[in-house]
Amino acid sequence: MTKPLKAGELSERESEFEIWQREYAAAVGSEKTVRNRSGIEVKPLYTPQDWQGEYATDLGYPGQPPYARGIYASMHRGRTWSQRQLIGLGTPTDYNARLLEMIAQGTTAVSLIPCNSVFRGYDMDEVHAELLGTCGVVANTVEHMEQCLAGVDLAHTSCAMNDPSPFTLLALMLATAKRRGVDWRTISGTSNQSDYLSHYVANHMFFRIALPGARRILTDHIEFCNRHLPRWNPMSVVGQHTQQAGATPAESMAFTLSSAIQYAEDCVARGMEPDAFLPRFTFFFDISVSLFEEIAKFRAGRRIWARITPERFGARDPRSWRFKFHGQTSGVDLTRQQPLNNIARVTVQAIAGILGGLQSLHTDAYDEALSCPTEFGARIAVNTQNILREEAHLTDVIDPLGGSYYIESLTDEMEQKILGVMAQVEAAGGMYAAVEQGLVQKMIGASARGFQESIESGAQTVVGVNAYQVEEGKGERQALPTPDPAKMQAHIAAFKAYKQARSQAAVQQAQDRLAAAANDPQQNIFERVVEVAEAGCTHGEICATLRRELGFGQPLVMV
């Protein structure tokens, strides 16, 4: 039996660390380099030698810059994240029934997702009827918005409208509030996905007005909200779209921060004070199943934003430095094969977002790779959040992974990777220019292809897809919830009747005012959008006028 060595003896021969290295190498033999999705090499062990940062300047306390440990002093221990599920299906009455049910189940914030026809800027009578309401609610008028939000207390419920430029859904909601006598100053929520650049480069949804017009309307809408809606977040900068389209977690964080810089610069160019608009900037991210990488991504993003806002924009209000974000679990990680496995994936993704310090969370339904989510799938998604919040003790300690040698080292490395991509964008002339040139699209496309190839080569295991497959019968899965065709036909008929019954002269006048505003840089286009929505113009009419005056946008698509 060998005598245990004393510390002094060790240092002369082999340190404890060297012993571990030798024993590790003996145990695993030669191994391939392990990299995370962002391409960062991951070592088998992290020790105090891997992080020599300064606690005060690199981490700090929650609620204090650089916010690595969270943007609020009490984080989830004080107030847990908002449970904000994205829903939308069928007619406004269908949507409202589902919404009230979800509020009863514990959803604390509303998120309205419109039909793809709305995203594309069309009314229901301009598109293939088969496609109406299959992925979102068909809402084109103030009456529809009133039906969508029936029974919802607008002064006390945070509402997210997933509808960027020209933000007609927000305009319709403001008109609804006015009809109900609700003071606009009490309305809270977010213009979700108002980031037109992310749509342009990534999913091509919502995209209807050419880039210069979309740029102007976004800034107009931020200005309007700052004046009239003090509790509304007009800017939602989106990393979710680019990551879902294939960007790595580091790339998507970099594109998002570069876009936020672009939008802030556009506001400054308009003469707005950074501390007047930056506190109302929010972010929206995808959360992949790569647990530690996602946590580090969020911690790094917070730290970069806390530096950019004072250093680049001179922001002095701490609220301008805080990186508030909504997270959505990644649909791309979900599989059609053995779909119940997706519940486990969503759980891991949600934990990553929670430990990453998010402010609100959408958990995907396990059946999203099969169809639009069923009610059953949506209920499990909500309960996944309830379990994590109330059973798993995840909220007991703030930033529980802070100080982990691995997490701190990885946060630093992700930060460097993110800054590297941001420098490429900056060198191209900023995000708007980089997008016009196709730089961002190319990077996303290359990463998407690389990830697919890693699955096909087996380098990346996906359970049920390239490993652990089982024979599955067809037709055993729940049927897609499709809108009732008779109800949709009635909805279309009522819409046509509504349009007929309006004063055509008043509608024309309103549209003319909107067109005039589009051609007059001194006017605020969004202010006119709100006026014409109140005057009874439809979503499609507003979009058609602005498309005509400002140009129709085609995405720059490259393969």
Add this chain to the structure above:
Amino acid sequence: MHPPKVLVTKIGLDGHDRGSRVVASFLRDAGMEVVYTPPWQDIAAVVKLAMEEDVDVIGVSSLATDHLIVPKLMRALGAAGLEDIAVIVGGIVPDADEAMLLEAGVARVFHPGSALEEIAAEVVRLTSARRAVNA
């Protein structure tokens, strides 16, 4: 055999094109001639392009229920005398809808998780079949 000529497109309202871009770039790198369009194509525009480019196969990508109008595309191709062009649909297609698409004349439906090699092999097979008939 000349390499297959494939039109990769999206019809309808949705713009999510990760799947169609990855598939198109893979087929191109596999030596095929790929005609690629932005999303949101009108059915008539797809028919016209398929005719002008004389493609062997049309690949339609669908994420958000746009596959529901593929039967309209099949009818339009038939009306233009292009029933020999094979149509493949890839994306999020529920089982019940897959049966509907096959019934409408779609040659094959690929779901998420399909291997690129498998898609390429199917394109080659369908191209050979079309050319054998037309020879």
